[in-house]
Amino acid sequence: TRDPLPGLPHRALTLDRVSPALKTARRRGRRAAALYIDLDRFKQVNDTLGHDVGDALLKMLVAALRGALRATDTLGRLGGDEFVVIAEELDGPQDAARVAENILNVARRPFDAEGRALFTPLSIGIAMDGDPDEDAAALLRHADTAMQAAKSGGGGTYRFFMPEMNAEAMARLEIERDLRKAVDAGQFVVHYQPKFAVDDLRLVGVEALARWRHPEKGMIPPGDFIPVAEQTGLIAAVGGAVLREAMRQSVEWRRRGLPPLPIAVNLSVRQLPDETACLPLLAVIEQEEADPALLELEITETTMMDNIRQIIPALRRLRDAGVSIAVDDFGTGHSSLAYLRKLPITTLKIDRSFINDVEDDADSAAIAATIISMGRQLGLHVVAEGIENIGQLAFLRRHGCDMAQGFLLARPMPAAELEARFGDGAAWRRADA
Numbered sequence: 001t002r003d004p005l006p007g008l009p010h011r012a013l014t015l016d017r018v019s020p021a022l023k024t025a026r027r028r029g030r031r032a033a034a035l036y037i038d039l040d041r042f043k044q045v046n047d048t049l050g051h052d053v054g055d056a057l058l059k060m061l062v063a064a065l066r067g068a069l070r071a072t073d074t075l076g077r078l079g080g081d082e083f084v085v086i087a088e089e090l091d092g093p094q095d096a097a098r099v100a101e102n103i104l105n106v107a108r109r110p111f112d113a114e115g116r117a118l119f120t121p122l123s124i125g126i127a128m129d130g131d132p133d134e135d136a137a138a139l140l141r142h143a144d145t146a147m148q149a150a151k152s153g154g155g156g157t158y159r160f161f162m163p164e165m166n167a168e169a170m171a172r173l174e175i176e177r178d179l180r181k182a183v184d185a186g187q188f189v190v191h192y193q194p195k196f197a198v199d200d201l202r203l204v205g206v207e208a209l210a211r212w213r214h215p216e217k218g219m220i221p222p223g224d225f226i227p228v229a230e231q232t233g234l235i236a237a238v239g240g241a242v243l244r245e246a247m248r249q250s251v252e253w254r255r256r257g258l259p260p261l262p263i264a265v266n267l268s269v270r271q272l273p274d275e276t277a278c279l280p281l282l283a284v285i286e287q288e289e290a291d292p293a294l295l296e297l298e299i300t301e302t303t304m305m306d307n308i309r310q311i312i313p314a315l316r317r318l319r320d321a322g323v324s325i326a327v328d329d330f331g332t333g334h335s336s337l338a339y340l341r342k343l344p345i346t347t348l349k350i351d352r353s354f355i356n357d358v359e360d361d362a363d364s365a366a367i368a369a370t371i372i373s374m375g376r377q378l379g380l381h382v383v384a385e386g387i388e389n390i391g392q393l394a395f396l397r398r399h400g401c402d403m404a405q406g407f408l409l410a411r412p413m414p415a416a417e418l419e420a421r422f423g424d425g426a427a428w429r430r431a432d433a
């Protein structure tokens with residue numbers, strides 16, 4: 001394999017450099033730090049512009065970095081687009097922060113890669129020497145952990161390692177390990193939160209919400225495991241299990257003679273990497289003998305718009321099969337009106353944060369009202385979520401919103417409870433609010 005960056009110390013060599021640096025620092029009463037650097041969008045550059053452009057970019061970056069570092073700093077490459085700077089002769093963390101700032105400044109200017117202006121935001125994690133018996137490997141590991149924290153905060157910045165990050169990383173690892181078993185053991189439970197027509201509070205649908213019944217930790221909310229499932233590629237299995245259970249439930253209600261009840265299931269964009277990814281979803285509906293017309297898939301606005309080109313073909317196929325598509329947490333992203341018209345979507349769900357504030361924040365009220373009227377003009381259903389009081393419901397009535405969902409009307413609940421509270425022989429009961 002060719003090395004686009006000859007002359008840069010590699011992983012082993014870099015590690016060799018760390019221990020003496022730590023020792024010297026200690027002896028002289030100075031500090032040393034490892035700065036772990038990762039390019040935020042290198043894969044994208046390689047994928048879209050090709051490896052030659054990627055290599056050229058790395059070369060320019062390294063040259064620029066060298067110019068920004070001090071004589072006492074060592075630059076090494078850990079592989080791929082990951083670099084490390086061992087900074088010595090520091091008085092304290094503030095000096096390490098300055099080194100990080102200098103590095104980030106380098107990356108704020110565009111690089112000219114074969115005639116293209118490329119920006120390469122970086123994430124940097126800093127670990128200071130501390131512990132007398134901390135070895136080089138541990139220091140780099142801590143810097144790596146801090147880098148990942150910088151990246152998960154959006155990138156383009158630096159973070160110092162903090163011991164809590166280890167605890168968080170451990171907790172995530174544990175969840176990841178247990179999650180793999182949970183898929184096979186069928187530990188996912190689906191709760192259903194009713195949606196009601198705003199005008200007469202009749203039950204018009206439910207949203208399926210995943211819970212994980214962990215054998216030791218009890219019920220785990222989706223916010224604690226969906227992101228891990230997304231990052232580890234387990235989301236297809238988890239999401240598939242939730243969809244299957246929801247479809248099974250839909251058919252069971254039909255067999256009991258209850259009127260058809262639309263079910264909304266949340267979908268991660270990671271479940272739609274390409275057009276064919278909709279096939280296993282459609283297969284689940286078919287295998288459970290469910291009615292696709294009763295299924296709505298919810299995708300959050302931000303992730304939908306960030307991946308729109310990638311997911312449109314799959315969304316079209318799902319629409320063609322009769323499945324509805326809702327844009328979840330709408331209002332927080334940056335959809336353009338012109339664009340929305342072209343998307344194969346059926347429903348907008350106004351984000352809870354706007355509903356929460358409609359009574360005392362004029363901006364939120366204006367946004368909610370605008371979404372409602374815009375949705376109507378585009379021929380879309382509009383659902384408001386997070387209704388917690390009568391005032392918010394009155395606001396929705398005044399503005400002609402179709403549907404409402406929220407703790408005021410009903411919380412998410414197991415299917416059996418939903419039947420007990422809202423099933424009335426061969427009909428669904430209204431809410432009372």
Ligand code: C2E
Nearest residue numbers: 209210221222223226242266267268386387388406407412
């Ligand atoms: P979401 O799709 O926006 O779901 C609505 C969330 O708001 C639910 O939280 C629900 O319990 C909560 N909620 C509903 N009404 C109220 C209210 O009046 N006040 C307040 N404060 N909260 C209310 P939950 O069940 O914890 O779900 C959180 C998020 O997790 C969901 O947000 C969804 O994005 C994600 N999620 C849940 N299940 C799945 C799943 O099966 N697959 C995927 N990919 N994501 C899921």
Ligand code: MG
Nearest residue numbers: 207266298328
């Ligand atoms: Mg949702």
Ligand code: MG
Nearest residue numbers: 328329349385
């Ligand atoms: Mg939502």
